[in-house]
Amino acid sequence: MREAYQSDLRHIVDDLLDMAEMVGTALEGATASLLEGDLARAERVVTADPHLDARQVELDAKAVELLARQAPVATDLRLLVATLRMSSSLERMGDLAAHIALVARRAHPGLAVPPQHREQIARMSALGLTALEGAAQVIETRDLALAAQVETQDDELDQLMLDISREISRSEEATYTAAQVIDLTLLIRFYERIGDHAVSLVRRIGFLVTGDSLDTLSEGVDVQEF
Amino acid sequence: MREAYQSDLRHIVDDLLDMAEMVGTALEGATASLLEGDLARAERVVTADPHLDARQVELDAKAVELLARQAPVATDLRLLVATLRMSSSLERMGDLAAHIALVARRAHPGLAVPPQHREQIARMSALGLTALEGAAQVIETRDLALAAQVETQDDELDQLMLDISREISRSEEATYTAAQVIDLTLLIRFYERIGDHAVSLVRRIGFLVTGDSLDTLSEGVDVQEF
Numbered sequence: 001m002r003e004a005y006q007s008d009l010r011h012i013v014d015d016l017l018d019m020a021e022m023v024g025t026a027l028e029g030a031t032a033s034l035l036e037g038d039l040a041r042a043e044r045v046v047t048a049d050p051h052l053d054a055r056q057v058e059l060d061a062k063a064v065e066l067l068a069r070q071a072p073v074a075t076d077l078r079l080l081v082a083t084l085r086m087s088s089s090l091e092r093m094g095d096l097a098a099h100i101a102l103v104a105r106r107a108h109p110g111l112a113v114p115p116q117h118r119e120q121i122a123r124m125s126a127l128g129l130t131a132l133e134g135a136a137q138v139i140e141t142r143d144l145a146l147a148a149q150v151e152t153q154d155d156e157l158d159q160l161m162l163d164i165s166r167e168i169s170r171s172e173e174a175t176y177t178a179a180q181v182i183d184l185t186l187l188i189r190f191y192e193r194i195g196d197h198a199v200s201l202v203r204r205i206g207f208l209v210t211g212d213s214l215d216t217l218s219e220g221v222d223v224q225e226f
Numbered sequence: 227m228r229e230a231y232q233s234d235l236r237h238i239v240d241d242l243l244d245m246a247e248m249v250g251t252a253l254e255g256a257t258a259s260l261l262e263g264d265l266a267r268a269e270r271v272v273t274a275d276p277h278l279d280a281r282q283v284e285l286d287a288k289a290v291e292l293l294a295r296q297a298p299v300a301t302d303l304r305l306l307v308a309t310l311r312m313s314s315s316l317e318r319m320g321d322l323a324a325h326i327a328l329v330a331r332r333a334h335p336g337l338a339v340p341p342q343h344r345e346q347i348a349r350m351s352a353l354g355l356t357a358l359e360g361a362a363q364v365i366e367t368r369d370l371a372l373a374a375q376v377e378t379q380d381d382e383l384d385q386l387m388l389d390i391s392r393e394i395s396r397s398e399e400a401t402y403t404a405a406q407v408i409d410l411t412l413l414i415r416f417y418e419r420i421g422d423h424a425v426s427l428v429r430r431i432g433f434l435v436t437g438d439s440l441d442t443l444s445e446g447v448d449v450q451e452f
Contacts, residue, residue, distance in 0.1 A: 057439040064307055064440065071297030081290055084310055084440075169405035179395035181407040189412070213283040214290065214310075 015059045019090040020136035026097035031125035034104040045101035052094040056087045082204040089197040096190045112183040124191040127157045131198035138202045147202035157195035161188040241285045245316040246362040252323035257351035260330040263337045271327035278320040282313045308430040315423040322416045338409040350417035353383045357424035364428045373428035383421040387414040
């Protein structure tokens with residue numbers, strides 16, 4: 001019985017890691033569809049999203065069942081509580097990737113990202129993916145030094161969002177169409193939010209390890225924002 | 227002991243309602259500062275946000291402590307699990323209100339919202355507030371008929387976001403500056419997300435009452451988005 005319980009807890013971590021992998025696939029697909037104007041790939045990202053949603057529903061149900069059946073305390077309790085937050089972040093990251101794919105789809109047969117911003121958007125995507133992979137590793141290893149690194153690296157993503165936003169708002173008139181400004185504004189926000197959720201994930205592992213507050217003041221408003 | 231526990235559970239609901247009230251105040255203040263270009267009011271919204279964050283941290287700690295100490299089952303367990311999700315949504319709604327105030331602050335001494343969109347933005351804010359107040363009432367009464375109403379009303383908020391976005395992207399060249407397009411795009415997204423979180427809140431009460439899945443496929447991608 002005790003052994004089955006420990007195995008259930010391990011499965012919960014495996015489920016989180018599976019979800020993280022699905023998000024990574026979605027993010028890579030979304031950015032590729034965006035930069036290459038690949039409509040079929042955009043569609044695949046959008047149609048894959050409900051599978052991630054379903055995984056979250058399953059995982060939440062498992063976590064609630066273990067809370068009910070095992071009345072866990074200490075680290076085991078914190079793992080289940082943190083899981084309920086982490087599954088929600090991962091699901092939302094998947095939504096954001098699908099939103100990116102929807103921007104690609106809407107712009108088709110054109111490209112949503114003008115040539116002068118391709119490299120920055122590719123970099124934002126790479127940073128989001130690195131943050132996600134770092135968070136997955138932190139979920140697996142509970143390595144708080146790596147968690148701190150994920151937090152620090154998020155600053156570059158925030159800075160890129162600011163840079164692109166400023167370049168657009170200070171541009172000569174008629175450099176961009178209104179539709180391009182809308183798309184770019186949404187895209188940089190989606191990538192930045194993916195980074196924020198990766199930071200939330202590692203903070204929840206911090207809670208799991210240290211018992212400190214579950215969400216700290218994590219999603220606070222960055223006064224520098226835009 | 228049993229009595230103290232029941233009183234603790236009632237306090238948890240009161241805390242959620244307090245948080246909802248703080249969010250409502252923030253949202254009203256943010257929209258007023260935005261439409262009236264009131265810098266002092268925008269500042270007050272931004273500086274109030276950490277208090278909401280702190281309430282979330284306290285509430286989460288209470289919920290985790292009750293999970294550990296009382297090993298609740300059935301409805302009590304679901305209340306605590308749903309609380310951990312709802313506190314997170316309310317905190318995020320507060321962030322979104324603060325983001326709206328930051329847009330007002332950045333535009334000062336100008337106005338971020340051009341005259342032709344004032345009424346639509348005021349309507350989006352009113353709909354967000356109605357959704358929030360509806361959600362608070364659902365948290366208090368567990369009235370699932372009202373919950374369904376909150377969900378339905380969210381469609382108007384989504385539609386307004388679409389309408390404004392389309393008006394901007396189909397406008398004559400030079401109707402808007404790039405900075406105006408950026409601000410409007412962010413604003414309509416922030417209001418729309420506030421509505422989404424209100425829907426999430428009432429769905430979590432659905433989980434509490436029925437035991438169905440905690441998040442359903444709630445935050446799924448709306449393929450119509452933009």
